[in-house]
Amino acid sequence: MSNKESLFSAKNRQLLLGPLSKENPVIVQVLGICSALAVTAKLEPAIVMALSVTAVTAFSNVIMSLLRNTVPTRIRIIVQLVVVATLVIIVDQILKAFAYDVSKQLSVFVGLIITNCIIMGRIEAFALANKPWASLLDGIGNGFGYGLILIIVAAVRELLGSGTLLGFHVVPQAFYNFGYVNNGLMILPPMALIIVGVIIWIHRSKNKDLIENN
């Protein structure tokens, strides 16, 4: 950035906003699907998961970007794992102390953030070749892109599966009196996959350039 590029230049804005749609890690790159299936039965854990993953991608991107010129190539992946694992443990410890109920719901999935392909993918593909600020934006952007899909899926599943949003009843009692029933299938993991599929379908039909030619 020798020519004094502004902090939010068009290129940097693209880093932040691109992953929300056309470079979305979940629905375009199809990464991080496991946790999208597992933690989206309710909205609250999905939001916490989204924030946790965003924090980890953002910080791990910045740290690896700062270290990028010092890391010996042969142990590059190990160093990345150490950094990511450390951040995940910190997130896990903080959740256990300050959001105990949510941490119980997320249980092993916080630990499994380490294995979320988005994080290692962004470090390898971006942070090791770019400056810290750009890496930070890229990390936040990808975290939000992941979180956006998680929250959409969780909102649909909680609304149709339990009739609530964030634990509050939003489907009026009158509906139930007329014979409306919560769809128990929505609570089960396969429906998350189907909803992600539907989102990908809608997204591609709006963005024709994403459709492969063959």
Added chain:
Amino acid sequence: MNRQGNLYTFIYSIVLVVLVAALLSIIAMWLQPTQNENIENEKRQKILSSINISSTREESKALFEKYIINQFVVNSKGDTIKDENAFTLDLAVEAQKPCEEKLMPVFVANIDGAVKYILPVYGKGLWGPIWGYISMNEDKNSIYGAVFDHKGETPGLGAEIATPAFSNQFDGKTVFENGEMVAIEVEKGHGHTGTHEVDGISGGTITSKGVENMLKTYLNCYESFLKK
């Protein structure tokens, strides 16, 4: 210095690991008191809900101090063991021991003048440990309330033991028949209304049997205390 050389790589990894270890230790030490308090308050919540008092985690400490008037540890002969803390006693360790060596906590609650004895129980379900708290009336025979929890039983099947629909069945059941300890049978199917039996969970047979065995084991060990 050659960035790709062996020496650099060694030094780099050692420095990195030491720094990370130090950072994590500091954070763990800083957050541990808050985390432990969460775990203890959750335990207080469970104990309180066995005497049918629901509480949030924040208020559980105050309510616990209000209702629980005494807590002590007994052995299988029913004698009180001094110098043991009933609240912090590790049930997972005690559950492995035979009855004669087992130490068992007892919490005594006072609800508007009525004395209840709360007995923790610990056993195994299908996938991992299950545990619970049984509260007995002053006669030390009829059950006042029960609550169960589990580490990782199958959601929708074995995990149903943690629901009130299952645990409320225990209210009013008795564990002695003519002075003999019979504990509580967890039977398959519906409609078990006898004084020593409750309905098991369809599809959760192994967990249901786990609850039954846990109660049998523990109540037999508590027998001397209950007869005192």
